[in-house]
Amino acid sequence: MEQPLLEINNLKTHFKTERGRVTAVDGISFSVEKGEILGVVGESGCGKSVTAQSILRLFDEKYTASYEGEIKLQGENLLQLSKAEMEKIRGNEVSMIFQDPLSSLNPVFTIGYQLMETIRIHQNRTKKQARQMAIDLLRMTGIPSPEKRVSEYPHQLSGGMRQRVMIAMALACKPKLLIADEPTTALDVTIQAQILDLMLELNEELGMAVVFITHDLGVVAEVCTRVVVMYLGQVVEEANVEELFTTPLHPYTKGLMKAIPQMDGDRSQKLNVIGGTVPALNAIPSGCRFASRCEFANDLCKEKAPDLQVHEGNHKVRCWHYAEISNKEAARHA
Amino acid sequence: MNVVEVNVNPKRVKHDLKKQERSLLLRRFLSNKLMVTGSIIIVLLLLLAILGPKLTPFDPYEMVVKERLEAPSSHHLLGTDNFGRDLLTRIIYGAKVSMWVGFASALLSSIIGLAIGLTASYYRYLDNILMRICDGLLAFPAILFAIALMAVLGAKTENVIIALTIVFSPEVARIVRSRALVVREETYIEAIRSQGASAARIIWKHIAPNTISPLLVKATFVFSEAVIVEATLSFLGAGVPAPDPSWGNILSDGKDVIYTAWWMTVFPGLFIILSVLGLNLLGDGLRDLIDPQSSTK
Numbered sequence: 001m002e003q004p005l006l007e008i009n010n011l012k013t014h015f016k017t018e019r020g021r022v023t024a025v026d027g028i029s030f031s032v033e034k035g036e037i038l039g040v041v042g043e044s045g046c047g048k049s050v051t052a053q054s055i056l057r058l059f060d061e062k063y064t065a066s067y068e069g070e071i072k073l074q075g076e077n078l079l080q081l082s083k084a085e086m087e088k089i090r091g092n093e094v095s096m097i098f099q100d101p102l103s104s105l106n107p108v109f110t111i112g113y114q115l116m117e118t119i120r121i122h123q124n125r126t127k128k129q130a131r132q133m134a135i136d137l138l139r140m141t142g143i144p145s146p147e148k149r150v151s152e153y154p155h156q157l158s159g160g161m162r163q164r165v166m167i168a169m170a171l172a173c174k175p176k177l178l179i180a181d182e183p184t185t186a187l188d189v190t191i192q193a194q195i196l197d198l199m200l201e202l203n204e205e206l207g208m209a210v211v212f213i214t215h216d217l218g219v220v221a222e223v224c225t226r227v228v229v230m231y232l233g234q235v236v237e238e239a240n241v242e243e244l245f246t247t248p249l250h251p252y253t254k255g256l257m258k259a260i261p262q263m264d265g266d267r268s269q270k271l272n273v274i275g276g277t278v279p280a281l282n283a284i285p286s287g288c289r290f291a292s293r294c295e296f297a298n299d300l301c302k303e304k305a306p307d308l309q310v311h312e313g314n315h316k317v318r319c320w321h322y323a324e325i326s327n328k329e330a331a332r333h334a
Numbered sequence: 335m336n337v338v339e340v341n342v343n344p345k346r347v348k349h350d351l352k353k354q355e356r357s358l359l360l361r362r363f364l365s366n367k368l369m370v371t372g373s374i375i376i377v378l379l380l381l382l383a384i385l386g387p388k389l390t391p392f393d394p395y396e397m398v399v400k401e402r403l404e405a406p407s408s409h410h411l412l413g414t415d416n417f418g419r420d421l422l423t424r425i426i427y428g429a430k431v432s433m434w435v436g437f438a439s440a441l442l443s444s445i446i447g448l449a450i451g452l453t454a455s456y457y458r459y460l461d462n463i464l465m466r467i468c469d470g471l472l473a474f475p476a477i478l479f480a481i482a483l484m485a486v487l488g489a490k491t492e493n494v495i496i497a498l499t500i501v502f503s504p505e506v507a508r509i510v511r512s513r514a515l516v517v518r519e520e521t522y523i524e525a526i527r528s529q530g531a532s533a534a535r536i537i538w539k540h541i542a543p544n545t546i547s548p549l550l551v552k553a554t555f556v557f558s559e560a561v562i563v564e565a566t567l568s569f570l571g572a573g574v575p576a577p578d579p580s581w582g583n584i585l586s587d588g589k590d591v592i593y594t595a596w597w598m599t600v601f602p603g604l605f606i607i608l609s610v611l612g613l614n615l616l617g618d619g620l621r622d623l624i625d626p627q628s629s630t631k
Contacts, residue, residue, distance in 0.1 A: 056528055063458060084532075091529035098528075103521040108543040117539075118529045169529060 004031035011069035026233040039224030047233040095170035099182040101163035105154035112150035137168040160191035249317040369619020375612030386426035413597040424579040439498035440557040447506025455514035468504035547624040558613035
């Protein structure tokens with residue numbers, strides 16, 4: 001098999017806090033193939049964004065964060081690179097777009113200036129060339145009359161436009177991997193659809209891999225080929241998108257699926273809710289992390305943490321008795 | 335029924351729109367009467383300082399013993415001082431000194447304060463060192479500290495500027511640092527970091543311009559404080575050395591003859607009040623203009 005573009009092995013991200021060390025991402029492993037769109041889903045606070053930012057080592061390593069494990073980009077471990085080497089990776093090989101386009105652009109510079117800056121950080125271009133590139137990028141991301149827009153300030157653009165600018169910026173150096181951290185969460189639904197279409201298009205055109213972080217399973221179904229489900233800093237399930245939606249194995253994933261409103265469903269019925277709350281990061285249970293909220297949990301679950309085990313092919317799940325649960329459920333439906 | 339034909343030129347409309355946007359700031363400025371007043375005072379004082387020396391027929395240093403302590407008249411508009419020098423001319427030359435000292439120390443302490451504040455906000459290991467030094471400097475009352483510095487440096491107009499810069503830089507540094515600490519947590523800073531920008535680029539190119547607005551407001555107040563402190567220093571004989579005119583040392587000359595020549599105390603005092611008032615009104619207005627949320631209204 002070909003070497004994957006990005007390979008994360010047992011990544012742990014620790015934070016120093018006033019209440020001691022907290023491990024926000026605890027032993028995550030997954031890989032991203034060239035040109036694929038990998039979804040990372042999970043509820044708020046499960047470590048999705050921390051994973052994303054860890055890949056680019058965006059946290060302050062001197063004072064707040066420390067990493068363990070391996071993040072291999074084409075075989076090269078990013079965690080062992082120097083600061084300067086890391087700066088060359090950021091924006092050039094791996095780019096990132098953020099959740100809130102309204103605050104992701106510096107208000108004091110024109111968007112053209114900011115685009116040109118990204119280009120000129122990594123490439124040796126004259127101002128004129130960079131400006132032309134910026135205009136082309138804006139055109140590529142579907143911004144009308146880019147020649148005019150290029151000299152406008154962020155506040156003159158709408159949220160959707162600004163997210164397009166962010167995407168243009170991220171694509172400026174044709175990165176091999178784009179990390180999209182909830183890029184559509186802050187946008188309204190029609191704009192959301194446009195941005196997703198744009199990302200799909202660009203993924204196809206440029207053959208760039210995308211790690212798509214979201215809590216919206218609808219979005220996952222639309223754009224992703226493979227999905228990693230995270231819960232409390234760990235991967236609980238990993239599968240191809242069809243498989244995940246047809247046969248979810250982990251009780252948590254099942255809970256998430258049931259919580260999606262169905263257009264043709266019975267509206268008088270209440271949506272399924274996963275009871276309880278996520279345990280705090282400094283009070284992580286010793287057994288299975290989901291046990292306190294799982295309706296199938298027994299003593300084994302509370303005592304011993306399960307490992308991620310392979311179910312079939314590349315469908316992995318972290319649960320002691322996912323097989324029984326699936327059988328039980330099948331029986332219930334029958 | 336009459337049909338009125340309206341001829342709209344689309345190009346014209348566009349042009350007007352752009353003009354409108356630009357005039358928004360101007361309109362907000364004009365609607366703030368206090369700020370307009372302040373600006374007018376400052377502009378007049380600056381004009382006086384720049385053009386005044388060319389307009390007055392008198393020499394600020396020439397002593398005319400015959401004309402000592404003359405009351406305001408049509409010949410000497412504001413009277414003369416105890417050496418027979420024309421008071422208005424002295425005040426005009428004093429305005430030049432005061433405005434120059436105030437402006438220069440505001441500018442220099444802004445530059446130094448900006449550098450210290452930004453460095454402290456970004457490099458946390460320097461933060462403690464720099465801020466403790468600033469705290470130490472801020473612990474001295476401004477005037478006392480300035481007098482001490484002048485004692486070390488020697489009475490000279492340039493030294494007044496240096497002393498005031500040392501006195502006011504820590505204040506500016508604190509303001510810049512606190513603003514920079516907010517800005518560095520903004521998503522756009524993280525975004526440009528994720529694009530591969532180096533620390534130096536982030537600090538000087540992306541954080542610095544976002545701290546300019548509070549800095550500008552602070553600089554105006556430093557200007558006005560510097561005018562007062564300079565006047566105080568000169569009054570005490572630790573500032574601009576005689577015979578160079580400065581509002582402070584005119585006041586100082588006047589205090590000995592306050593019962594016989596009121597004009598020597600009142601007029602320079604009035605100019606100090608006017609300039610400080612003008613600068614403070616301007617500073618308040620700037621704050622409201624830049625940050626409408628903290629508006630005093």
